[in-house]
Amino acid sequence: MVDIDTTLLDELQARGLVAQMTGDNTLGAHLAEASRTLYCGFDPTADSLHIGSLVPLLTLKRFQLAGHKPIALVGGATGLIGDPSFKAAERKLNTPDVVANWVGKLQSQVSQFIDFDCGESSAVVVNNLDWFNGLDVLDFLRNVGKHFSVNNMIQKESVKQRIDREGEGISYTEFTYMLLQSYDFAELYKQHNCSLQIGGSDQWGNITGGTDLTRRMYGGQAFGLTLPLVTKSDGTKFGKTESGTIWLDANKTSPYSFYQFWLNTADADCYKFLKYFTFLSVEQIEAIEKQDAEAGGRPQGQSILAENVTELVHGESGLAAAKSITSALFSGELSDLSEGELEQLALDGLDKSELNTEGLSKPLTSLLTDCGMAKAGREVKDALARSAVLINGEAKKAEDNMSTAECFTREKAMFDRFFIVKLGKKKYHLFELV
RNA sequence: GCAGGGGUUCCCGAGUGGCCAAAGGGAUCAGACUGUAAAUCUGACGCGCAAGCUUCGGUGGUUCGAAUCCACCCCCCUGCACCA
Missing domain, CATH: 3.40.50.620 (HUPs)
Structure with a gap:
């Protein structure tokens, strides 16, 4: 029985x-x-x-x-x-x-x-x-x-x-x-x-x-x-991001993107989602919520949510991959990454493109649009104007738009081939010179 | 089938001959503030690095000039009729 x-x-x-x-x-x-x-x-x-x-x-x-x-x-x-x-x-x-x-x-x-x-x-x-x-x-x-x-x-x-x-x-x-x-x-x-x-x-x-x-x-x-239908406090549809639906299939939504999705949950939804999407007990969740409220500053709810759900869906290894990219990009120095770690980033699900002569001849607006970082050149241009495009940590300006080749020289590359481009606060893309 | 209303840029929705790439809101993107949050504020928001190019259901027309006027066509809504 x-x-x-x-x-x-x-x-x-x-x-x-x-x-x-x-x-x-x-x-x-x-x-x-x-x-x-x-x-x-x-x-x-x-x-x-x-x-x-x-x-x-x-x-x-x-x-x-x-x-x-x-x-x-x-x-x-x-x-x-x-x-x-x-x-x-x-x-x-x-x-x-x-x-x-x-x-x-x-x-x-x-x-x-x-x-x-x-x-x-x-x-x-x-x-x-x-x-x-x-x-x-x-x-x-x-x-x-x-x-x-x-x-x-x-x-x-x-x-x-x-x-x-x-x-x-x-x-x-x-x-x-x-x-x-x-x-x-x-x-x-x-x-x-x-x-x-x-x-x-x-x-x-x-x-x-x-x-x-x-x-x-x-x-x-x-x-x-x-x-219940899962709803968000701000009224937008749950489960969609600017880049589309969050799928359970790792080939359609990488564990890294998946983890990031949950990490970006609004405070107002976080504890509700912990109840919906994790197996933590209600008491545990309430304790987390209480602690977060008392601590002020950055809450732990989102990380707990992201870790639990990512592990449920993508397993331990998926979670590890997601966390390693996250910490490399968001809390570490890019220059601290080893060559092996850079190679691992792409395998772990960070978006990656190869850069050839043709790519280098395009304006940055086209290059970053084509690789999916932005929906239109306009967005890249706007970001450039606000110093929101970083290539290996170096901010690019609007006048660099036509100088793609100079932005991605082999001398500036990490290990002679890697570039991490950051657009805005959260979007990263790995480029490899070929 | 008849009568009336309508089809506008991702969505809602103004615009009824030039000042319209087209008000306003939402969504989205970026910046500031923060905590890779929310709220708020700022900027962007057809495409293009630019010159410029392409839009307002479709096709033709009138006009120096049309989203706006005319003709025809397609689709939707609301009544009525037909059908049952």
């Missing part, structure tokens, strides 16, 4: 991780009674999950740690349809082979967060294409479709804006999405006695669809729990 942590639900609530739940608070009792099986779905809409998926992913882990069995469902079938929930417009369908490829990637990504070898509560990864693939349309319509009232479905908040708004509309295909996800739940109930689905709060409509269907098809009692 697995030990059940009966305080799980309270714990989740204390962390602010409960947005909505079904069942008039009987879920707590249900979970306290025995080891239960729960699932959460991840649709393949890209070749990697991003940090938005981290909350449900870690929550699955929290359930597992409390003695329950998590199922991570990768939506090989639902990903072919597209979830309309709270989407303003109809989505473009991806081809089956693209989706299949993404399914594979998400499966392994999801797998790193849950334990597959811990006895009764070992995790399972499933793909809903397995049961949808051979399903007959007529069977589906007769056995599943019959349980859904279109009248109810169009009342759901998640599709309302698409139904109400003329000109946008919703295709029959997307409208059907809810049936598919509901069927997933019923199927997992049948196959694995899965009695709980968790998901982001945007999934509420789909989840309750599933609990209803499970009851209608199998008379089973099924629960739903949604997690």
Whole structure:
């Protein structure tokens, strides 16, 4: 028998991780009674999950740690349809082979967060294409479709804006999405006695669809729990930066960038995020917050957050790499770096470009724009005018713009080939003369 | 299908013949202050090092000159009709 942590639900609530739940608070009792099986779905809409998926992913882990069995469902079938929930417009369908490829990637990504070898509560990864693939349309319509009232479905908040708004509309295909996800739940109930689905709060409509269907098809009692949408105090969208989405895949977002993302969390969000994204206890987090408040000056919350989350996602080595770049760039002297350390920086995920004659013939504005440091030459020009472009620590001026070759001479290079260019306060790029 | 309203630079949204690369706000970038935070202040914000080049749903036209006027076309919204 697995030990059940009966305080799980309270714990989740204390962390602010409960947005909505079904069942008039009987879920707590249900979970306290025995080891239960729960699932959460991840649709393949890209070749990697991003940090938005981290909350449900870690929550699955929290359930597992409390003695329950998590199922991570990768939506090989639902990903072919597209979830309309709270989407303003109809989505473009991806081809089956693209989706299949993404399914594979998400499966392994999801797998790193849950334990597959811990006895009764070992995790399972499933793909809903397995049961949808051979399903007959007529069977589906007769056995599943019959349980859904279109009248109810169009009342759901998640599709309302698409139904109400003329000109946008919703295709029959997307409208059907809810049936598919509901069927997933019923199927997992049948196959694995899965009695709980968790998901982001945007999934509420789909989840309750599933609990209803499970009851209608199998008379089973099924629960739903949604997690809050992660928001930031300044109102901007969580998980995006100027340079794009923060992905979990190290090849898409380096551990260094990932670490930096968390390090840059606003104070106002920091402790909330510690509760969402780490396994530190609420008491520990509150103690950190209290200390930071008392200490004044630079808080430790962000570093703790960055370290914990980076290690969770990228492991010890990823964290070490991220920290080593960070300390080299932000707290050390660039000239203290050894040749080996400079080589390591690129391997650790610092953006790097090679500089050849062609590159040296461009204005700095073009060079720094082309390597992705700035979006437009204008930005570089502005930075130059304010001495915000540093090449190996030396500030460049607007009049240096056309003298790229003189800025990157071999004599000025570290170890005859390396340059670290800093644009603004936080953007670094490594150049190597070739 | 008919009638009315509308499509402006990343987003919202002014502009209705020259003073418009186009008000204002948001987002974004840089600077100051700080703590690689927030708030605040400053600057930038179509592209280009520059000369200059390309924009205001599309295509043609009127004009010395158009985002602004005309014609046709496309798309959206709101009524009505049609359909059921």
